[in-house]
Amino acid sequence: METNNIQPDNTAVRTALWRALHAQIDLPPHIIEDEVGLQLIAPDEGWQQRPDMHPEFTKRLRASIVARARFIEDLIIEKSRQGIRQYILLGAGLDTFAQRRPDIASRLHIYEIDQPGTQTWKQQRLTELGLGIPEGLHFVSVDFETASWWEALLKAGFDPARPAVAACTGVSLYLTEEAIMATLKHMASLAPGSTLAMTFYLPMELMDEEDKPLQQISEKGAREAGTPFVSFFAPGEILALADKAGFKNARTISTKDLEQTYFANRNDGFLPASGEIFLVAAT
Numbered sequence: 001m002e003t004n005n006i007q008p009d010n011t012a013v014r015t016a017l018w019r020a021l022h023a024q025i026d027l028p029p030h031i032i033e034d035e036v037g038l039q040l041i042a043p044d045e046g047w048q049q050r051p052d053m054h055p056e057f058t059k060r061l062r063a064s065i066v067a068r069a070r071f072i073e074d075l076i077i078e079k080s081r082q083g084i085r086q087y088i089l090l091g092a093g094l095d096t097f098a099q100r101r102p103d104i105a106s107r108l109h110i111y112e113i114d115q116p117g118t119q120t121w122k123q124q125r126l127t128e129l130g131l132g133i134p135e136g137l138h139f140v141s142v143d144f145e146t147a148s149w150w151e152a153l154l155k156a157g158f159d160p161a162r163p164a165v166a167a168c169t170g171v172s173l174y175l176t177e178e179a180i181m182a183t184l185k186h187m188a189s190l191a192p193g194s195t196l197a198m199t200f201y202l203p204m205e206l207m208d209e210e211d212k213p214l215q216q217i218s219e220k221g222a223r224e225a226g227t228p229f230v231s232f233f234a235p236g237e238i239l240a241l242a243d244k245a246g247f248k249n250a251r252t253i254s255t256k257d258l259e260q261t262y263f264a265n266r267n268d269g270f271l272p273a274s275g276e277i278f279l280v281a282a283t
């Protein structure tokens with residue numbers, strides 16, 4: 001997986017491998033078909049035996065990951081058909097929408113925002129695999145601790161006068177409320193007709209009992225890795241943040257909502273964990 005000693009973020013790798021694992025071991029119909037990330041990562045043989053890939057132990061988290069990916073993709077496909085031509089991914093990781101859905105991506109300017117190491121590595125791997133970098137795919141590399149992602153986005157050619165879809169998943173957990181509010185205010189300043197889809201994490205007491213042990217393990221691992229979980233919000237608090245940031249209207253999408261949309265007819269026990277919730281807000 002190493003490319004000139006530049007490494008992608010561990011969380012981005014794990015998320016991409018979970019998406020690939022879903023297509024390999026879970027019963028169809030698959031929520032999303034995404035094995036391009038697996039091609040990029042090219043993990044060592046036996047990667048499925050890694051503790052963080054355990055088929056049963058990570059089942060509900062894996063379901064959450066593929067559900068949120070599908071939700072975002074359905075949203076951008078819907079909005080692109082309505083004429084939206086700009087798509088922002090804040091904390092893009094190893095997203096592969098541009099590679100898997102060229103029919104949609106070719107009509108968009110896609111701005112993938114993330115840390116320089118992950119982005120440099122990804123661009124090199126896309127080139128090495130012969131997948132190339134589409135004309136409308138823009139890599140916006142930002143050290144979030146020292147620079148403004150918004151300024152970097154504008155320098156990359158993003159047009160703030162035109163509407164956009166903005167997606168931010170798996171990020172708010174690591175941000176302070178102040179940083180989250182700053183992000184929401186930038187998103188609320190997007191042109192009228194824009195849509196934000198952003199995930200937040202519920203406090204432990206609002207999670208289903210069966211998800212609490214794994215959440216405790218995840219929190220411990222995050223602390224030990226130096227990337228502690230910082231922010232948790234109840235649904236009402238999320239809507240209050242969106243209102244304060246200046247969005248015209250906002251709603252939350254719960255795990256139960258995602259279950260009804262993507263998992264309704266399954267009988268294999270493949271269901272998403274209860275911790276994550278979507279904010280969907282419009283300008």
